Amino acid sequence: MYTIGQVSEMFGLPISTLRYYDKEGLFPTMERKNGIRKFGETELEALRVIECLKASGLEIKDIKLFMQWCTEGPTTYPQRKELFERRREAVNEEMDQLRKTLAMLEFKCWYYDTAIAEGDEDRLQSMLPDKLPPDMQALYDIAHS
Amino acid sequence: MYTIGQVSEMFGLPISTLRYYDKEGLFPTMERKNGIRKFGETELEALRVIECLKASGLEIKDIKLFMQWCTEGPTTYPQRKELFERRREAVNEEMDQLRKTLAMLEFKCWYYDTAIAEGDEDRLQSMLPDKLPPDMQALYDIAHS
DNA sequence: CTAAAACATAAACCTAACTTTAGGTCAAGA
DNA sequence: TCTTGACCTAAAGTTAGGTTTATGTTTTAG
Numbered sequence: 001m002y003t004i005g006q007v008s009e010m011f012g013l014p015i016s017t018l019r020y021y022d023k024e025g026l027f028p029t030m031e032r033k034n035g036i037r038k039f040g041e042t043e044l045e046a047l048r049v050i051e052c053l054k055a056s057g058l059e060i061k062d063i064k065l066f067m068q069w070c071t072e073g074p075t076t077y078p079q080r081k082e083l084f085e086r087r088r089e090a091v092n093e094e095m096d097q098l099r100k101t102l103a104m105l106e107f108k109c110w111y112y113d114t115a116i117a118e119g120d121e122d123r124l125q126s127m128l129p130d131k132l133p134p135d136m137q138a139l140y141d142i143a144h145s
Numbered sequence: 146m147y148t149i150g151q152v153s154e155m156f157g158l159p160i161s162t163l164r165y166y167d168k169e170g171l172f173p174t175m176e177r178k179n180g181i182r183k184f185g186e187t188e189l190e191a192l193r194v195i196e197c198l199k200a201s202g203l204e205i206k207d208i209k210l211f212m213q214w215c216t217e218g219p220t221t222y223p224q225r226k227e228l229f230e231r232r233r234e235a236v237n238e239e240m241d242q243l244r245k246t247l248a249m250l251e252f253k254c255w256y257y258d259t260a261i262a263e264g265d266e267d268r269l270q271s272m273l274p275d276k277l278p279p280d281m282q283a284l285y286d287i288a289h290s
Numbered sequence: 291c292t293a294a295a296a297c298a299t300a301a302a303c304c305t306a307a308c309t310t311t312a313g314g315t316c317a318a319g320a
Numbered sequence: 321t322c323t324t325g326a327c328c329t330a331a332a333g334t335t336a337g338g339t340t341t342a343t344g345t346t347t348t349a350g
Contacts, residue, residue: 055242091246095240099240102237109233116223
């Protein structure tokens with residue numbers, strides 16, 4: 001069993017954040033002794049899942065719902081599995097979006113590289129997509145799709 | 146030249162958002178006629194860049210700075226290029242993070258699939274990393290790295 | 291036993307990025 | 321002429337996800 005300060009160290013999270021998560025119902029079965037929180041293995045695994053679900057874009061109130069399901073035993077396995085599948089889809093979509101963003105950024109890096117090398121603004125300003133080098137045209141197409 | 150309503154349609158952005166961007170200084174050279182905003186090609190390209198930089202995680206106040214640089218001509222090419230390079234690095238790091246998140250999500254999907262199929266909570270609860278199937282162990286390792 | 295460190299709560303505060311509201315201008319069509 | 325629709329501003333409101341503050345209690349080290 002760990003204190004809030006120890007868990008704060010272990011996860012690199014402020015104590016205030018752990019208390020906030022608790023207040024929001026993210027540790028529904030956490031025990032206390034004289035009012036003092038006792039983090040067990042259940043809460044540590046909960047925190048790992050919280051970080052994952054947060055990184056996937058899930059809101060705190062929906063993470064709370066998931067944690068409730070975890071207290072209800074195997075009957076909620078299907079809901080839990082579906083939640084993770086929807087999160088997986090959401091993350092895949094976000095990665096697609098980031099790939100487009102990356103294409104745009106790489107195109108812009110190339111653009112300014114060329115502009116700096118040529119020291120000529122006007123020629124670049126009027127550059128048309130079909131006059132780009134093939135690899136840059138590919139990036140341009142991804143970025144503008 | 147387009148009105149704010151037309152641009153709102155074209156980009157799928159609320160009019161209020163476009164006005165907000167303007168107020169924050171994201172269209173430093175936009176013209177007006179009788180107080181009415183006139184969006185030109187410069188502003189449309191600005192909006193494409195804004196969407197890209199926002200998707201890369203840049204804050205509005207920093208996007209404003211970039212737009213200022215754009216009004217200052219070729220002397221700011223180096224700053225602009227460096228900004229895009231830092232954004233590229235940030236996006237690459239975010240994609241790495243998302244790959245780990247995805248590994249965790251896929252592991253959890255598999256976990257619940259197996260749990261539902263076996264209908265046995267306790268056997269899974271005590272599952273150790275080195276007893277997982279090889280492909281799941283790989284996911285587990287990525288997710289917990 | 292006592293002092294400091296670590297814990298606790300409730301409630302106010304914070305920030306970013308918008309959105310809504312209230313009130314006003316202006317151009318075009320019936 | 322009137323009224324409708326699209327535009328304008330300033331300022332207040334909203335939301336998520338915390339953080340800070342003020343105050344009080346418990347644990348721990350000497």
